[in-house]
């Protein structure tokens with residue numbers, strides 16, 4: 001009997017190794033065509049400094065020609081970071097739609113919901129469009145909904161200085177699960193509130209199947225958070241755990257090469273190469289702002 005058990009165990013071990021063969025690679029896109037947040041360089045540096053905590057390699061670009069089929073196919077996830085306005089041309093939008101149809105994962109941060117406002121698939125992939133925000137001030141946000149990696153280290157009532165966004169629709173209408181909401185009694189919002197964004201007031205959410213995918217496509221995951229306006233936010237360990245948890249969750253869709261060796265998109269480089277080049281995690285689940293950068 002012993003050899004049989006040994007064989008079964010070996011088969012399982014080989015399967016596990018294959019399932020995690022590829023190292024997740026994520027593209028950060030921070031191009032702006034209207035308002036530009038001065039926190040963008042701080043945000044990119046913070047994501048790269050903490051990449052090892054989620055075993056990810058980040059590249060960043062503001063070059064819209066990087067949105068082509070060949071380049072996007074190398075990524076397990078694309079992060080839209082604090083973009084504004086028309087940040088992609090028609091061929092870039094088509095490449096992004098193709099990427100999403102091929103199982104690509106999507107993460108939107110802060111004013112990403114104020115970009116490509118007329119592009120239906122993009123708006124659906126985010127979940128709702130930004131309408132306006134309350135003046136920058138201290139506010140309390142609440143963790144709601146199911147247990148999620150993006151809120152596992154966030155206090156149930158979290159007070160921070162950030163812009164409380166209002167949206168032009170309820171992201172729940174597209175199947176999004178809201179995991180952070182604004183406590184409207186904790187801050188002043190002079191409005192006018194023009195749209196019904198649902199209740200509790202949505203601030204961050206996820207979609208198991210990103211709604212921007214075509215009917216015939218393979219849906220990856222989508223995560224969006226409206227927080228992240230200030231430099232100081234990007235230096236806050238709680239906020240970083242929120243964003244990194246969201247990115248890490250999105251990558252585990254099983255639709256890209258990171259966790260699916262037959263995925264159509266995702267980093268084609270084996271995980272071992274990334275580990276030997278020094279980006280292996282120390283296993284520390286708590287992101288440490290300011291730790292040594294492993295990115296470019």
Ligand SMILES: *[C@@H]1O[C@H](CO)[C@@H](O)[C@H](O)[C@H]1NC(C)=O
Pocket residue numbers: 038039041042231
């Ligand atoms: C935020 O950080 C960037 C550098 O990363 C700097 O250029 C900018 O002035 C900072 N903004 C504020 C308000 O301190």
Ligand SMILES: *[C@@H]1O[C@H](CO)[C@@H](O)[C@H](O)[C@H]1NC(C)=O
Pocket residue numbers: 053054055280281283285
């Ligand atoms: C990162 O990868 C290492 C080595 O494969 C593993 O031990 C660790 O648990 C991983 N950490 C995370 C957060 O996935």
Ligand SMILES: *[C@@H]1O[C@H](CO)[C@@H](O)[C@H](O)[C@H]1NC(C)=O
Pocket residue numbers: 086117118
């Ligand atoms: C988006 O649509 C609105 C309403 O039709 C239009 O006024 C605006 O010019 C469009 N913007 C872009 C960038 O296409």
Ligand SMILES: *[C@@H]1O[C@H](CO)[C@@H](O)[C@H](O)[C@H]1NC(C)=O
Pocket residue numbers: 252253254259
């Ligand atoms: C991904 O695959 C793993 C292993 O088969 C499974 O445990 C997990 O539930 C899958 N996740 C999704 C989102 O299908």
Ligand SMILES: *[C@@H]1O[C@H](CO)[C@@H](O)[C@H](O)[C@H]1NC(C)=O
Pocket residue numbers: 102103218253254255256260262263264
């Ligand atoms: C793995 O990727 C292939 C190709 O995209 C897809 O058809 C399949 O459903 C994926 N497997 C899982 C478990 O998502």
